[in-house]
Amino acid sequence: MLETRKVHSHVVAEELEEEIIAGIIPAGSRLDESSIAERFGISRTPVREALHILCGRSLAERVPYKGVLVVQISAERIDQMFEAMAEMEATCGRLSSQRMTMSERAELERLHQQMNALAEAGDHGGYDTANAAFHELLFQGSHNSDLAGIAQALRVKLAPFRKYQLKDTGRLKRSCIEHQQIVDAILDQDARAAETALRRHLVSAAQEVLIRRQVQDSGASHSTLSPA
Incomplete structure (x- = not known):
């Protein structure tokens, strides 16, 4: 189960990365765990891990009371x-x-x-x-x-x-x-x-x-x- 979750999280992270870099997901957008989980048909745990990957690569950041937001990539x-x-x-x-x-x-x-x-x-x-x-x-x-x-x-x-x-x-x-x-x-x-x-x-x-x-x-x- 752990290995499956890891695969899912990286697949989700890669998909979101590409959309952020392409500008499909614009700066300031909130990456909502529930909506993303529904989109990919998975639980929120791998989504949470995917968002952690995005933050680690400086494509998103956690903002108090707002959640995970896409950063501006100039x-x-x-x-x-x-x-x-x-x-x-x-x-x-x-x-x-x-x-x-x-x-x-x-x-x-x-x-x-x-x-x-x-x-x-x-x-x-x-x-x-x-x-x-x-x-x-x-x-x-x-x-x-x-x-x-x-x-x-x-x-x-x-x-x-x-x-x-x-x-x-x-x-x-x-x-x-x-x-x-x-x-x-x-x-x-x-x-x-x-x-x-x-x-x-x-x-x-x-x-x-x-x-x-x-x-x-x-x-x-x-x-x-x-x-x-």
């Missing part, structure tokens, strides 16, 4: 988060280009080839999973546990945004091209090129998020939400 905030992530990934990439073992470099290239196939197939979910493994390998390849820990914490916070921008098949293919530049730099042990490629990769991801939000922002609230 373009400036998105810029700041991706800028921080870009600097961390660039640093990890620079170190990884010099410190990765042969087996780690081979695994990075294998993941890249797998992601190319997933992009061609339009498998967004599979690509997102492989993409997380690709970037995690870059963190670990720095062989600096403190840097890797900070980078991973930032990645968890940005995960909903990164998943959101990979919904478009064209973006998957552009991501593969950017990953090729990263892999080439790592294999060539070119620290400067690795650093530059990762910064550009994160800038590209941020731009995609902002563009998608502009296109999809209808300003409409979801029917399962109650006003704050």
